[in-house]
Amino acid sequence: MSPDLPTARTTGGSATSGGSAISGEAGISGGPATSGQTGASGGSATSGGSAASGATGISGEAGAPVVPAAAGAVAASGIAAEFIGVTQRFGDFTAVDAIDLRIPEGKLTTLLGPSGCGKTTSLRMLAGYAQPTAGTIRIHGVDSTTLPPEKRGLGMVFQSYALFPHLTVAENVAYGLKLRRMGKAEMKQRVTETLELVGLAHLHASKPKKLSGGQQQRVALARAIAIRPRLLLLDEPLSNLDARLRVQMRTELRRIQAETGLTVVLVTHDQDEALEMSDLMVLMRGGRIMQTGSPREVFARPANRFVADFLGYENFLTDASKTFVTVRPEHLSVGSRSAGAALSLDATVVSTAFRGVDLLVTLDAVDGAGQAVRLLADVRAGDGAGLTPGTRTTVSAGAAHLVPLQDSGKDF
Numbered sequence: 463m464s465p466d467l468p469t470a471r472t473t474g475g476s477a478t479s480g481g482s483a484i485s486g487e488a489g490i491s492g493g494p495a496t497s498g499q500t501g502a503s504g505g506s507a508t509s510g511g512s513a514a515s516g517a518t519g520i521s522g523e524a525g526a527p528v529v530p531a532a533a534g535a536v537a538a539s540g541i542a543a544e545f546i547g548v549t550q551r552f553g554d555f556t557a558v559d560a561i562d563l564r565i566p567e568g569k570l571t572t573l574l575g576p577s578g579c580g581k582t583t584s585l586r587m588l589a590g591y592a593q594p595t596a597g598t599i600r601i602h603g604v605d606s607t608t609l610p611p612e613k614r615g616l617g618m619v620f621q622s623y624a625l626f627p628h629l630t631v632a633e634n635v636a637y638g639l640k641l642r643r644m645g646k647a648e649m650k651q652r653v654t655e656t657l658e659l660v661g662l663a664h665l666h667a668s669k670p671k672k673l674s675g676g677q678q679q680r681v682a683l684a685r686a687i688a689i690r691p692r693l694l695l696l697d698e699p700l701s702n703l704d705a706r707l708r709v710q711m712r713t714e715l716r717r718i719q720a721e722t723g724l725t726v727v728l729v730t731h732d733q734d735e736a737l738e739m740s741d742l743m744v745l746m747r748g749g750r751i752m753q754t755g756s757p758r759e760v761f762a763r764p765a766n767r768f769v770a771d772f773l774g775y776e777n778f779l780t781d782a783s784k785t786f787v788t789v790r791p792e793h794l795s796v797g798s799r800s801a802g803a804a805l806s807l808d809a810t811v812v813s814t815a816f817r818g819v820d821l822l823v824t825l826d827a828v829d830g831a832g833q834a835v836r837l838l839a840d841v842r843a844g845d846g847a848g849l850t851p852g853t854r855t856t857v858s859a860g861a862a863h864l865v866p867l868q869d870s871g872k873d874f
């Protein structure tokens with residue numbers, strides 16, 4: 463089955479279709495409040511209004527294009543959306559600080575960073591739920607900075623993905639299509655196709671409460687993509703799932719994105735999730751973008767200490783050439799000074815932690831700038847005999863494993 467989403471015309475473009483409220487806002491796309499008590503009418507509480515207007519919003523009719531005419535030409539540029547100097551202030555506080563970002567068409571982009579770094583605020587501005595204090599947001603080449611959510615051609619899924627409890631799975635998925643007054647036969651086919659895509663066709667007649675968390679999340683996803691959005695926004699959609707399901711759903715989401723060619727923007731604070739799922743990773747801190755790149759690029763060459771630390775690098779120090787570098791624990795050798803090592807320091811073992819195959823060794827040393835540094839080395843357990851606390855030894859690493867960082871780490 464090939465739903466052909468990216469090229470399909472969007473049939474109404476309600477930003478809310480399928481998404482529950484952002485950060486606890488009342489309405490949904492059609493979805494009830496999280497508690498589920500409000501049902502269909504509850505869906506119109508806040509953004510349900512958007513959803514409804516989405517039905518008549520840009521296209522007015524099912525099947526009519528939601529995106530302005532310029533979009534086709536601009537889509538060819540490969541940029542689905544663009545932030546240009548976008549700032550969001552709340553009083554004196556700057557939540558998003560003049561960010562520039564291009565969201566590639568047909569790819570999965572993650573906004574990654576610690577709590578409060580501005581991810582959700584950025585997504586809300588992209589969705590149209592918040593107006594930037596300054597800057598421009600372009601969607602498919604069109605200045606959409608002040609465009610209401612329902613006119614942006616978006617699908618959304620959020621952490622609280624509340625489904626309508628009184629509707630079946632198929633009816634939940636059909637909800638946004640009904641709002642767009644899609645014809646019955648087309649709607650039935652669209653719902654079947656979309657449920658097949660998320661692997662839930664067999665549960666079409668079930669009520670949400672009979673489903674597992676992962677299945678419910680897939681229904682929410684199906685509801686969002688059934689309208690064939692030009693941009694799918696996901697705000698921590700997996701964070702309510704248990705660890706095992708979360709990992710499964712990452713793979714599922716990735717498969718669905720790849721099969722449909724949808725442009726997806728995913729907000730997460732989980733670096734593993736971002737590394738595994740992204741085409742493009744955008745690392746944020748304090749309302750700014752710290753680094754943008756493919757997971758491999760960012761992981762191999764973190765730009766600064768913040769990014770390196772966030773991605774699990776452990777050792778930060780100045781080497782012999784006075785460059786501030788980081789090196790992963792598994793790349794630090796202990797004891798045997800490797801010939802030609804770019805980093806070589808006398809060190810004292812502080813403690814060791816046996817982990818079966820390997821041994822984590824904590825050491826104190828003085829780096830190339832004369833600063834005391836605490837280092838973590840991950841060595842094979844068999845090589846760690848004799849590394850008792852207080853042992854004087856050496857640590858070393860080859861040039862290939864030293865990752866230079868732009869900053870000195872002092873502002874960290």
Ligand SMILES: Nc1ncnc2c1ncn2[C@@H]1O[C@H](COP(=O)(O)OP(=O)(O)OP(=O)(O)O)[C@@H](O)[C@H]1O
Binds near residue numbers: 557
């Ligand atoms: N309406 C608001 N009024 C005042 N401050 C706000 C408002 N919305 C967000 N903020 C603040 O802006 C900053 C960024 O918030 P945002 O929700 O974008 O962060 P986030 O990166 O998504 O974090 P999390 O992962 O915790 O959701 C936070 O410090 C937050 O407290």
